[in-house]
Amino acid sequence: MKKLINSPENVVLESITGLGAAFSELIKIHTNPNYITRADAPVENKVALVSGGGSGHEPMHGGFVGRGMLDAACPGAVFTSPTPDQMFEATKAVNGGKGVLHIVKNYTGDVLNFEMAADLARAEGIEVEAVVIDDDVAVKDSLWTAGRRGVGTTVLAEKICGAAAEAGHSLKEVAALCQNVNKNGRSMGMALTSCIVPHAGKPTFDLPEDEMEIGIGIHGEPGRTRTKLKSADEITEVLLQPIVEDLPYKSGDEVLLFVNSMGGTPLLELFVVYGKAHEILTRQGIKVTRSLVGPYITSLEMAGASITLLKLDDEMTKLWDAPVLTPALRWGV
Amino acid sequence: MSNISSSQIFTWIERYAAQIAEQKDYLTQLDAAIGDGDHGANMHRGLQAILVKKADLQNTDIGALLKGVAMTLISTVGGASGALYGTFFLQASTLAGGKTELSPREFGSLLEKGLAGIVLRGKAAVGDKTMIDALQPGIKAYKDSIESGETMEQALSKAVSAADVGLSSTTPLIARKGRASYLGERSAGHPDPGASSTVLLFRSAAETLC
Known part of the structure; x- marks a missing residue:
């Protein structure tokens, strides 16, 4: 470790x-x-x-x-x-x-x-x-x-x-x-690598170099499936589709798109995922009116990302835009 | 039949702490298979914190002693185990306020009160693959034995056996509560860590209360 x-x-x-x-x-x-x-x-x-x-x-x-x-x-x-x-x-x-x-x-x-x-x-x-x-x-x-x-x-x-x-x-x-x-709100995450809990000192789970875990939890709990590593575009589709179908989010809905790093994945890669997710949603007529991209709910040093969609109404949008002043989120002040 | 003194109750908890310390890595290993791999370490931390308070807890009535045990577990174990074991001792303590000894029958009522607290807090039942699978049959065996006029030694020995059978019954089960339930069918084939630490609670009672 x-x-x-x-x-x-x-x-x-x-x-x-x-x-x-x-x-x-x-x-x-x-x-x-x-x-x-x-x-x-x-x-x-x-x-x-x-x-x-x-x-x-x-x-x-x-x-x-x-x-x-x-x-x-x-x-x-x-x-x-x-x-x-x-x-x-x-x-x-x-x-x-x-x-x-x-x-x-x-x-x-x-x-x-x-x-x-x-x-x-x-x-x-x-x-x-x-x-x-x-x-x-x-x-x-x-x-x-x-x-x-x-x-x-x-x-x-x-x-x-x-x-x-x-x-x-x-x-x-x-x-x-x-x-x-x-x-x-609905979310789903994926992992490219495991996290290491400090007092355990070793990876929570073994994930071979060429595989990924889809549906990972933020404590390294196993997800839906383990598959061969795919491209960012393909991974984005795999994460987004079950989210969209679950609520379901429909054409005409206004949403907040939140792309989150599990801790180890850099912004360079997060924005690749964000871009693809935005494109898929737009194609389905779902309007992305607000966004959040970055490491906000992480799992130690785990590499991977999660996507969250929130269907917004006017009140939620107004409250999202309201001033916030915290160590990790701040705007409007 | 002789009564259980408050110093015996503390000795019971001390023995439990020693057994948890001994089995810490095994419990953690069980938890790593179907949970998050910290049950042994968390229980050990909580019970060691109780031992530190020995001087205060030893010189008090059974109600205050059990409440002290409960509050220490609640504030040091964390996770679901801290809340559930803490609730067990907290509820049990409510029947022992001001008492310096308990009859075997009263001790059974305390255990039942504790069990009821866990069921209410955790909303689990026998068969959900939780500590209740060992706790419920263990307490029932103890009560039945005392009711039929058997000795404390016989009753606690039967409790240990029944809890052990309960623990074994968790192995093939699919977890319905807690983090293990996320695994669905993959949780089958492993004994429940909480039921394992519960068996130790009976085993330490059998070694110290009769």
Whole structure:
């Protein structure tokens, strides 16, 4: 294992400490338990947004804390859900009296721990709603499984709902909006190489030089199929088609096209994928009116990409365009 | 039949920590096959954190002891296991407030209360390939044995056997809960890591509570 770390035990704490030092005007780092808040938290009379999850997906979620997005983020150990005490302390720290929304990616550990934290917060009289994001079309949605995983749509939901909270919407309204974003967002990813979890020290899975995994999860969970490596154009088609068919996205729809790096794939390649995806959608009469390209929900150093589509309405578009000021996303300010 | 003291309860947890430490790599290996390969390491971290608090936890009633165990697991294990094992001990603690000893029958009620908490939190049932596949039959065997007038030793020995049978039953199952469920049919052929660590909970009880 070749990694720019001091030790697997300290990598999360050292990383969030560095994040806090780099963006001290925007965010504040709390330790024991670990969580990150807006520097000006709690914001009085505003619905607060709290998210969190295992580390290793940077900049999600800590990089999305700030004005117009999250009020707090709880980083767990690498690829391990954070614990209820972190979420509970974060919820208390950012509650501005208008309630707190928990945005939770659909993984069993995340869901259970956020449920426990919500119970603790409600017992202290804090109004808490939770929305679970489950947008990964690679997983069969079934009553007999843990359901679809939460991936790319999480980033979009945090931005859009953060703007709604900033605009003064109520907790019920922000939660309903978050559900709506989840309902209209779909994603799928692929891997060219495995990631290496620091405390494991070896690749999570073996992927031969000439193969790729289609439908990979952000923790290296296996996907739909493993096939011979193809061209970027062909891979884009393979990812996009099941996404488009799943909602389905139709001719005349306005969408946000989000092409994300798994961590190891450079922008040079991401824009190749973006260009092809844009061409395919345009050919089908689907109008790409907003876009996001870059490493936003990663899987350590995994090479690969994911595509997320979000069907937009006027309200979502307006909220997407609203000002945001966080370490990883900022515009309009 | 003699009662279970609070110091015996702590000894039970200590023995459990030792067994988890011993089986850490095996549990992780089971989890790597169908989950994300951290069950052994996560459980080990949580139980070691409990041992650090030995001085505080030893000199208290069983309710506070179990609550301390629960809160430590919840805040240090992470993932689904921390929430589920934590819920088990937290719910069990609610029946032991202020008590310094438990009758074998009361101990059975505590276990059942803990199980109910896990079922409510995890929304899983027997056959889903989870820790419940070992926990539920183990507790039932213990209760049935105590009800029929058998000794603590007999009851716990039967609990270990029933949990072991439950664990074996998970091997051919297709997972319906947790990360293993993403694998669908590929999850069959592997025992469930959570059911494996649950068997150790009974085994350590059998070695310390009678």
